[in-house]
Amino acid sequence: MTITTTEWHQKAKAAKLPSRPFIDGGFVDARTSETFDCIFPGDGRLVARVASCGDADVDAAVRSARAAFEAGVWSRVPPVERKKVLMRFSELILANREELALLETLNVGKPIANSFNGDVPSAANCIAWYAEAIDKVYGEVAATAHDMTTLVVREPLGVVAAVVPWNYPLSMAAWKLGPALATGNSVVLKPAEQSPFTALRIAEIAIEAGIPKGVLNVVPGLGHIAGKALGLHMDVDCVGFTGSTEVGAYFMQYSGQSNIKRIGLELGGKSPQVVLADCDDLDLAAQTIAAGIFANAGQVCNAGSRLIVEDRIKDKLLEKVMAHAAALTPGDPLDPATRLGSLVTEEQMTRVLGYIDAGRADGASVVAGGRRVKQESGGFYVEPTVFDSVANTMKIAREEIFGPVLSTITVRDFDEAMTVANDTIYGLAAGVWTGSVKNAHRAAKAIKAGVVWVNCFDRGLFSVPFGGFKQSGFGRDKSLHAMDKYSDLKAIWFAH
Numbered sequence: 001m002t003i004t005t006t007e008w009h010q011k012a013k014a015a016k017l018p019s020r021p022f023i024d025g026g027f028v029d030a031r032t033s034e035t036f037d038c039i040f041p042g043d044g045r046l047v048a049r050v051a052s053c054g055d056a057d058v059d060a061a062v063r064s065a066r067a068a069f070e071a072g073v074w075s076r077v078p079p080v081e082r083k084k085v086l087m088r089f090s091e092l093i094l095a096n097r098e099e100l101a102l103l104e105t106l107n108v109g110k111p112i113a114n115s116f117n118g119d120v121p122s123a124a125n126c127i128a129w130y131a132e133a134i135d136k137v138y139g140e141v142a143a144t145a146h147d148m149t150t151l152v153v154r155e156p157l158g159v160v161a162a163v164v165p166w167n168y169p170l171s172m173a174a175w176k177l178g179p180a181l182a183t184g185n186s187v188v189l190k191p192a193e194q195s196p197f198t199a200l201r202i203a204e205i206a207i208e209a210g211i212p213k214g215v216l217n218v219v220p221g222l223g224h225i226a227g228k229a230l231g232l233h234m235d236v237d238c239v240g241f242t243g244s245t246e247v248g249a250y251f252m253q254y255s256g257q258s259n260i261k262r263i264g265l266e267l268g269g270k271s272p273q274v275v276l277a278d279c280d281d282l283d284l285a286a287q288t289i290a291a292g293i294f295a296n297a298g299q300v301c302n303a304g305s306r307l308i309v310e311d312r313i314k315d316k317l318l319e320k321v322m323a324h325a326a327a328l329t330p331g332d333p334l335d336p337a338t339r340l341g342s343l344v345t346e347e348q349m350t351r352v353l354g355y356i357d358a359g360r361a362d363g364a365s366v367v368a369g370g371r372r373v374k375q376e377s378g379g380f381y382v383e384p385t386v387f388d389s390v391a392n393t394m395k396i397a398r399e400e401i402f403g404p405v406l407s408t409i410t411v412r413d414f415d416e417a418m419t420v421a422n423d424t425i426y427g428l429a430a431g432v433w434t435g436s437v438k439n440a441h442r443a444a445k446a447i448k449a450g451v452v453w454v455n456c457f458d459r460g461l462f463s464v465p466f467g468g469f470k471q472s473g474f475g476r477d478k479s480l481h482a483m484d485k486y487s488d489l490k491a492i493w494f495a496h
């Protein structure tokens, strides 16, 4: 990236920030006059007031999505044609990389280098992956009888609502849009109130790419209003949700209270990073553990937030992790050199600091970080924080903090490590560090989580499914499995 900090700040001042819902092919005035504020968390400055969509806006978006679906302008287009359009959508996302990266960073305070090199290209890759896949998935011919031919085919559901969080706004949207659009559905996307800009902008890009109007609508708004309206809507067939376990539970209720719409839930986590005494590369483990909790300022669903380590190596490992924490200072999100930005909002910062206080009060000790910094900037920054002497019963070991806070829990042996790793309501992901093939396999089997990384962490590809066990949700994002969420199987019997 050749753009300097000063240039990014200039671009931020000049940026055109979308603030109206995108319905039926264009930006429209919201039916409501309510708005919510978007604050740049890097300096606390108000950057935009965005329409807070209500029931009438959501209904208009759903009607547009339904009309497009029933007209067949997308749902009945040959997969090979949808592929071409989605490939173009992916290319245009990349072509608008600079603008999208800026919008993302302005919304959520993540380092511009990450938005530019990570979030935007990754979202484009996601769309391209599903574009490339869609004309390569086949139906089935079932084994029935000689005078019978029985096909098992996949059909799109109809109107999919995608309700997504603020930590990776563009990526989380793309994880829903890729498989939902590729399979022929129409989508109504509701971004988190903290991060509406990129969602709105890509709807415009989708039209430019040739996705017909009505196939992708975006309703910025508050969860308990616009999110709830989608959850309860009688004409929404499916909700693809990523967010907290608490709100995921609401969506199951909304479904039961309305039309039994399908629900896919990618929820929270409290992922263990288990380091066994036979780990043969503590330097790599420490570096990866630090990245696994401090990346995106810890605002990551699969963040490795519980370090579970055997007592024999605890001091040696922790020293190394602390050195990584100390080397990482929060900086201006618009500075390309920054590796750790701000937290998303003042509220989130206050929450994280509250957890740090709770850890201290419960008797754990802060061995790195622990404070708010850069207060003079007006932004919401917290130091990378490491706790030692954490018991798995403490609040900081049980609840998802969603900030740069690592809780270290010391265990005696392998069995205790597995017990502690699984002693959580969550089951999204886990890391295991060991030099023993046998322990690697035993641990990978023992841990109840949708993803287990052995001697690595946070690896991902679109060819690999991602999602949780237990209260981390159900259904999978990424890979061909994600298409299951957005399609129904139909069995067709031909007697002859």
Ligand code: NAP
Pocket: 163, 164, 165, 166, 167, 168, 172, 190, 191, 192, 193, 194, 221, 222, 223, 224, 225, 226, 227, 228, 231, 242, 243, 244, 245, 246, 247, 248, 250, 266, 267, 268, 269, 300, 301, 302, 400, 402, 428, 467, 468
């Ligand atoms: P959140 O508060 O659960 O919100 C997620 C989405 O739901 C937002 O669009 C939100 O809108 C909406 N919402 C909130 N309350 C609602 C309600 N009562 N009815 C309907 N919709 C409602 O989560 P978040 O704070 O944005 O994101 C952090 C959470 O997401 C963490 O728990 C994290 O672990 C999880 N996450 C999971 C994954 C995964 O793949 N498993 C990935 C990323 C994040 P508002 O923003 O307007 O409230």
Ligand code: MG
Pocket: 192, 193, 223
């Ligand atoms: Mg929220």
